[in-house]
Amino acid sequence: MESLELREAGLERALSARLLIALALGQSIGTGLFLGSGIAVHMAGPGVVLSYAIGAGITFLVMRALAEMTVAHPVAGSFGAYAELYLSPFAGWVTRYTYCLAQLVAVGSQILAVAIYCRYWFPGVPALVWIGAFSAALIAINALNVGDFGEFEFWFSAVKVVAIALFILFGVALFSGIGVVRHSLADYTVHGGFFPQGGLGVWAAVTVALFSFYGLEAAALGSGEAQEPGNTVPRALRRSLATVAVFYVAALAILVGVMPWNAAGIEESPFVHVYRLMGIPAAAGVMNFVVLSAALSSLNSNIYTTSRMLFSLARSGQAPAALGRLRGRGVPLNAVLASGFGLAIAAGLHHHFADAAFLYMLGAALFGAMFCWIIVLITHLRFRRGGPFPHYSVAGLVLLTAVLVTMAFIPDMRNAWIAGVPWLLVISLAYRIFYRRKS
Numbered sequence: 001m002e003s004l005e006l007r008e009a010g011l012e013r014a015l016s017a018r019l020l021i022a023l024a025l026g027q028s029i030g031t032g033l034f035l036g037s038g039i040a041v042h043m044a045g046p047g048v049v050l051s052y053a054i055g056a057g058i059t060f061l062v063m064r065a066l067a068e069m070t071v072a073h074p075v076a077g078s079f080g081a082y083a084e085l086y087l088s089p090f091a092g093w094v095t096r097y098t099y100c101l102a103q104l105v106a107v108g109s110q111i112l113a114v115a116i117y118c119r120y121w122f123p124g125v126p127a128l129v130w131i132g133a134f135s136a137a138l139i140a141i142n143a144l145n146v147g148d149f150g151e152f153e154f155w156f157s158a159v160k161v162v163a164i165a166l167f168i169l170f171g172v173a174l175f176s177g178i179g180v181v182r183h184s185l186a187d188y189t190v191h192g193g194f195f196p197q198g199g200l201g202v203w204a205a206v207t208v209a210l211f212s213f214y215g216l217e218a219a220a221l222g223s224g225e226a227q228e229p230g231n232t233v234p235r236a237l238r239r240s241l242a243t244v245a246v247f248y249v250a251a252l253a254i255l256v257g258v259m260p261w262n263a264a265g266i267e268e269s270p271f272v273h274v275y276r277l278m279g280i281p282a283a284a285g286v287m288n289f290v291v292l293s294a295a296l297s298s299l300n301s302n303i304y305t306t307s308r309m310l311f312s313l314a315r316s317g318q319a320p321a322a323l324g325r326l327r328g329r330g331v332p333l334n335a336v337l338a339s340g341f342g343l344a345i346a347a348g349l350h351h352h353f354a355d356a357a358f359l360y361m362l363g364a365a366l367f368g369a370m371f372c373w374i375i376v377l378i379t380h381l382r383f384r385r386g387g388p389f390p391h392y393s394v395a396g397l398v399l400l401t402a403v404l405v406t407m408a409f410i411p412d413m414r415n416a417w418i419a420g421v422p423w424l425l426v427i428s429l430a431y432r433i434f435y436r437r438k439s
Contacts, residue, residue, distance in 0.1 A: 004073070004075060004077075004081055004085065005073070005074075005075055007315045007316065008075045008076050008077060008081075008224055008311070008312055008315050010326045010330055011076060011146070011224050011225045011311075011326070011330045011332075012145060012146050012147070012225060012329050012330035013225055013226060013227055013229075014145070014146050014147035014150065014225060014227065015146060015147070015150050015222050015225050015226045015227060015232070016150075016226075016227050016232060017231070017232040017235045017236050017239075018154065019147075019150035019151070019153070019154055019222075020219045020222050020226060020232055020233065020236035020240075021219065021236045021239050021240045021243075022150065022153050022154035022156075022157045022158075023150065023153055023218045023219060023222050023236075023301055023304065024215065024216045024217075024218045024219040024236060024237070024240035024301075025157045025160075025161060025240050025243065025244065026153045026156060026157040026215075026218070026297040026298060026300060026301035027215030027216070027218040027298055027301035027302060027305065028212065028213055028214065028215035028216050028218075028240070028244050028298075029157070029160050029161070029164070029244060029247070029294055029297075029298070037208070037212065037252060037255070039208050040052075040205040040208035040209060040212075040252075041205075041252070041255065041256060041259075041261050042261065042262070043197060043201050043204045043205040043208070043410075044195075044197055044201040044202045044204070044205035044261075045191070045192065045193075045194070045195065045196035045197055045201065045256070045261040045262075046188045046189070046194045046195075046196075046256040046257070046261060047194055047195045047196075047197070047201065047202040047205075048202070048205050048209075048252055048256060048261075049249055049252050049253045049256065050202050051202050051203070051205035051206045051208075051209045052205075052209045052212070052245075052248045052249050052252055053245075053249055054202075054203075054206050054209070055206050055209030055210045055212065055213055056209075056213065056241070056244075056245035056248070056249070058206075058210060058213075058396060058399050058400060058403070059210070059213040059216060059241060059245075060241060061377070061392050061393065061395060061396030061399070062217075062373045062376055062377060062396055062400075063216055063217070063237045063238075063241055064392060065376055065377055065380035065390065065392070065393050065396070066078075066079060066217060066220050066237070066376050066380075067220070067233065067234045067237045067238075068380070068383070069082050069376075069379070069380060069383050070220045070223050070229065070233045070234070070237075071229070071230050071233065071234060072383075073085075074223035074224060074226060074229030074230070074233065075223065075224050075312070076221065076223070076224030076225065076308045076309075076311055076312050077092075077096065077224075077308075077309065077311075077312030077313075077315075077316070078217070078220045078221045078223060078224075078309075078312075079095065079099075079217070079220065079372065079375065079376045079379060080092055080095045080096035080099060080309060080312060080313075081096075081312060081316075082376075082379045082383065083095040083096075083375050083379050084316065086379050086382040086383055087375075087378065087379055087382060089435075090428075090431055091375065091379075092316070092318075093318055093427070093431045093434075094375075094424065094427055094428065094431065095371075095372055095375045096309050096312060096313050096318070097313070097427050097430075098368050098371055098372060098423070098424070098427065099309055099368065099372045100306055100309050100310060100313075101368050101423060102365045102367075102368025102369050102371075102372065103302050103305055103306040103309070103339075103365075103368075104306060104339070104341060104345065105345075105365040105368065106214075106298075106302050106365040106369075107299060107302045107303065107306070107339070108345050109365060110295050110296075110298050110299045110302065111130075111131050111134065111135065111295075111299060112127075112131075113295045114130055114131070114134055114292060114295045114296060114299070115127035115130045115131060117288055117291055117292040117295065118130045118292065120285070120288045121285075121288075134296060134299070135340060138296065138299050138300050138303060138340075139303065139336060139337065139339075139340045141300060142300065142303045142304055142307065142336045142339070143331060143333055143336055144331070145328060145329035145330070145331055146225045146329075146330065146331065147329075149304065152300070153297065153300055153301060153304075156293065156296065156297040156300060157297050159290060159293045159294070159297070160290055160291075160293060160294040160297065161243070161247075163287070163290035163294075164247045164251055165247075167251055167254070167287075168247070168250045168251060168254060170254075171250075171251075171253075171254030171255075171257070171258070172254075174254070174257075174258055175254075175257065188256065188257055191260050191261055191262060192262075196261065196262075203406060204406060204410050206403055206406075207366060207403055207406060207407050207410065207413055209248075210366070210369070210370070210403060211365070211366045211369065212244075212248060213241075213244060213245075213248075214365075214366070214369040215298065215301065215302075216237065216240055216241055216244065217305075217372075217373075217376075218301055218304070218305050219233055219236040219237050219240060220233060220237065221304075221305045221308050221309070222236075222304075222308075224308065225308075225330075302339075303336065303339045303340065306335075306338075306339035307332055307335035307336040307338070307339045308332070308335070310323045310332070310335040310338055310339065311323060311324055311332040311335045314335070317438075318434070322334045323335045323338060366407070366413065366416055367404070367407070367416035367417065367419065367420030368420065368423075370400055370403060370404045370407075371404075371420070371424075373396075373400055374397060374400050374401065374404075377393045377394075377396045377397045377400070378397065380393045381393055381394075
């Protein structure tokens with residue numbers, strides 16, 4: 001393991017626990033909540049609150065296992081490097097490349113969401129204009145040294161954290177009747193009951209809920225550049241998960257109590273729709289700015305994590321060596337530029353498929369995320385071999401596998417299997433060809 005840490009050396013350790021939390025929140029609080037939550041609400045109705053609570057529980061099991069391994073091995077490749085060490089070089093190859101694919105696709109879905117948000121103010125401006133402008137800006141931010149990048153991401157994330165907190169307070173006012181028309185618990189059952197789509201609808205919405213929590217592992221990926229990673233990384237994972245879980249469940253509880261669940265969709269953020277229903281257009285515009293900044297913050301974090309995984313692949317000899325080179329104060333600039341490739345894919349998909357591309361990329365990214373989280377838990381079982389048996393990792397494996405199977409029966413998520421399975425076959429074949437030539 002010491003050789004692995006030496007192999008990935010050179011990155012600057014400048015990320016404190018505060019910046020790691022911002023990185024995790026930046027990646028997880030974004031389109032999955034502000035836009036994707038509309039899909040989840042439509043699947044489950046008010047029962048979506050339970051869906052997100054289940055998603056939080058599954059995420060806790062994964063993050064607990066990941067935190068334990070990260071304390072022992074604080075490297076940039078994180079769970080991809082752990083899979084290589086504890087399972088096999090093939091597992092490390094597939095895990096890291098699949099995570100990069102999921103991140104690139106997530107980057108694409110985020111930039112499409114940005115174009116949807118900008119349409120609120122400038123309906124006549126082509127989406128490609130927003131995609132190009134924001135892509136260039138975010139790549140420039142990621143080219144900064146990691147300390148400056150972290151500070152930028154901290155303040156970027158603070159915007160959406162404050163906004164969600166204010167949204168929750170506004171919801172408390174709605175149900176308390178303070179200065180507005182009072183809502184009551186009866187509003188949760190007025191449109192077909194609390195579970196209008198039944199228990200299956202609640203479980204189906206867990207797939208979208210997990211996409212919302214996806215990204216918290218960014219704190220572990222930042223361990224290669226963290227100050228005192230043995231202390232800062234576990235603290236960052238715990239606090240970021242607790243913050244996201246409370247915010248998601250509370251915000252959605254308010255959302256489905258105020259907004260008819262069958263009016264949710266992806267044409268507009270349901271958060272913006274709530275303010276529109278309340279007759280507060282100025283607040284709707286402000287909220288649209290918040291969800292725009294949330295998507296950009298997630299994009300910023302996505303590019304960071306993808307570049308570090310590519311850096312790890314290059315240092316292991318499984319990607320072009322140029323991606324492992326550092327510039328200035330330990331910035332893998334070539335890997336950052338390669339991470340922007342997903343933005344170009346998004347532009348092409350939008351040109352040919354318009355808004356339908358968002359749903360396709362959401363499902364494809366979710367398949368990759370679930371696969372990598374499953375590998376985290378399998379790796380943890382090998383990590384604990386000979387020690388206390390981690391029953392929680394087994395429970396997480398069962399639940400994640402059930403979610404992955406469920407996706408095959410959901411029309412909007414089925415394309416995740418259509419894209420994911422061929423990808424695994426292709427990357428497995430690529431591994432065989434790569435190592436045969438290397439031999």
